[in-house]
Amino acid sequence: MHSMDNTPRIITIIGLIFEGLGVLGSFFGGWVLQNIESIPFMTADMADLPQDEFDEMIALLEWLGGIIYGLAIVLAVVFVINLVLFVRLIGSRYTEEQAKKVYLYQAIWGGVNILFNQVTGILYLISGVSGYSGHREERNIREGI
Numbered sequence: 490m491h492s493m494d495n496t497p498r499i500i501t502i503i504g505l506i507f508e509g510l511g512v513l514g515s516f517f518g519g520w521v522l523q524n525i526e527s528i529p530f531m532t533a534d535m536a537d538l539p540q541d542e543f544d545e546m547i548a549l550l551e552w553l554g555g556i557i558y559g560l561a562i563v564l565a566v567v568f569v570i571n572l573v574l575f576v577r578l579i580g581s582r583y584t585e586e587q588a589k590k591v592y593l594y595q596a597i598w599g600g601v602n603i604l605f606n607q608v609t610g611i612l613y614l615i616s617g618v619s620g621y622s623g624h625r626e627e628r629n630i631r632e633g634i
Contacts, residue, residue, distance in 0.1 A: 515561035522554025
């Protein structure tokens with residue numbers, strides 16, 4: 490069974506936390522844009538726009554909210570997949586060969602994720618590349634201190 494080093498383990502855990510927060514933030518942002526009309530201070534007078542332009546702006550923001558909702562759903566599915574794969578990797582439930590494939594996936598997803606969530610993407614890249622390359626932490630054990 491593959492044992493994950495402490496540094497990639499901590500980086501992966503932090504990456505999963507940030508990815509989960511990103512998914513929640515996407516759902517919240519989509520919800521806010523979908524319900525922009527119900528926000529009390531959102532009026533044409535407050536935006537200093539004529540009513541027809543304000544209505545167009547509200548329609549555009551609601552449309553954008555729908556796109557963000559769709560993106561949030563896709564990110565939530567990928568997050569669940571990552572959660573299953575990476576928790577099993579952290580828990581040493583893969584053989585060396587399987588762990589190498591998961592590290593490769595983690596590095597590839599980190600590269601793609603840089604477009605959406607730069608912090609998570611960089612964390613996954615670092616952890617995936619170090620795990621895939623087989624880099625092991627050196628442990629300095631000093632006796633007689």
